[in-house]
Amino acid sequence: MTLELNGLSIPADLADVMERLARVGADLARMIARNGIEGDLAASAGVNSDGDGQKALDVIADEAFMAALKDSAVTHYASEEQEEVVSFGPGRLALAIDPLDGSSNIDVNVSIGTIFSIFPAADTPEASFLRPGTEQIAAGYIIYGPKCALVASFGAGVHEWVLDPVTQTFRRIADPKPLPAETSEYAINASNYRHWPAPVRAFIDDMVAGAEGPRGRNFNMRWVASLVAETHRILTRGGVFLYPSDDRKGYERGRLRHVYECAPIAFLITQAGGGATDGSDPILTALPDRLHARTPFIFGTAAKVARVAAYHDLPEDEASALFSSRGLFRS
Incomplete structure (x- = not known):
């Protein structure tokens, strides 16, 4: 188990998807911490289908998440790095993802991350994602920074986990407080x-x-x-x-x-x-x-x-x- 749910009540197949996302996130965090030792993750990898520049880590992250989710409850996978929706086998969930957000910051050691969104699967791949965001059943991100954290919501507040680099487990910590009414x-x-x-x-x-x-x-x-x-x-x-x-x-x-x-x-x-x-x-x-x-x-x-x-x-x-x-x- 890579993700401690600690009393959160979510469906088993959704919990399994979250576990798979956490597992890949832990692997990416370890890889990012070693950037430059065995290769340059900030090296150019061309452009994606929408014309934006790709770094090596963009491609690595996309391939890792796609491989991890192929035999899960996710039937449709939509990624920034893929031109169209990728469909797997039968399942009830559709997952949209930016596998590596902020890749221009890799080589300057600034926090980067993964953003994900989960919907109930619809009748077609396109209909699964071209819908109001109010229909999401889960959403969140993994941030790779001074600490690696996973932040997510299942529609009833926001929850946070921090990756323990020793055990490679995302341990749940106190939920983030509501945003303050005034800030500077x-x-x-x-x-x-x-x-x-x-x-x-x-x-x-x-x-x-x-x-x-x-x-x-x-x-x-x-x-x-x-x-x-x-x-x-x-x-x-x-x-x-x-x-x-x-x-x-x-x-x-x-x-x-x-x-x-x-x-x-x-x-x-x-x-x-x-x-x-x-x-x-x-x-x-x-x-x-x-x-x-x-x-x-x-x-x-x-x-x-x-x-x-x-x-x-x-x-x-x-x-x-x-x-x-x-x-x-x-x-």
């Missing part, structure tokens, strides 16, 4: 400021203005470029994460994938009392139109997510005026 951190890639829509600029301007601005308090900016690392920080101490759409070609709908990145993170965050939207509408009620569909993504402390949505609700002329009066980055 936000995460966004500020280098793209000039490309953002006016509501996002206005929201960030208010944060940057600090105690002298309309918010009347100082804030700290964080940006790790690893969705799992950003999520783990927010689950630990609150805050808000923004990856909006912008006016660059290919970024009109943001860059994060709805099915296997945003929906599972939104599931976890809402279970922790937070919010998750595309800027205006909830992620969990949205319907992706294809397996690799992208979406803008804003999640974290509920009050801050709601405030971003309020900026988007302003008429365009009012939002533009608001930006003009608070555009602290303007030359």
Whole structure:
């Protein structure tokens, strides 16, 4: 047994899938800790079917999870590294996965991770995943960092396990606390400021203005470029994460994938009392139109997510005026 469930009541076949995910996660954690000793996990492995660059570990992780799940209750497997859904034998579950999130951070030793989402299988492979995130029965991630942790929800709160490197067992620890009502951190890639829509600029301007601005308090900016690392920080101490759409070609709908990145993170965050939207509408009620569909993504402390949505609700002329009066980055 690699994963201690410690009293959690979940169906046996789902528990078996979680055990298999944990087993691969423990193997990947050991491999990542040895990166460079027997090979370079950050070496280029070409591009995936959606045109994004792959690292060697992206491919290794995808193959490992697929092999581990082939004879489980998972009948449909959807991965960032696979162009289409891969179907196994009979089963009642469908699993979507980003096998290795944040792979650009491998060679600089920054936290990376695995994100997964589990649905009841539908009549077809596509229907199993192109559905509202509210229909997930489990979602979570494994973070490979100073400690390796598995965080998951089965629809009744959020639970956390930490990998014991001696026994290679994920030991359950205290459940994460609900997100705080107020926090002083936000995460966004500020280098793209000039490309953002006016509501996002206005929201960030208010944060940057600090105690002298309309918010009347100082804030700290964080940006790790690893969705799992950003999520783990927010689950630990609150805050808000923004990856909006912008006016660059290919970024009109943001860059994060709805099915296997945003929906599972939104599931976890809402279970922790937070919010998750595309800027205006909830992620969990949205319907992706294809397996690799992208979406803008804003999640974290509920009050801050709601405030971003309020900026988007302003008429365009009012939002533009608001930006003009608070555009602290303007030359």
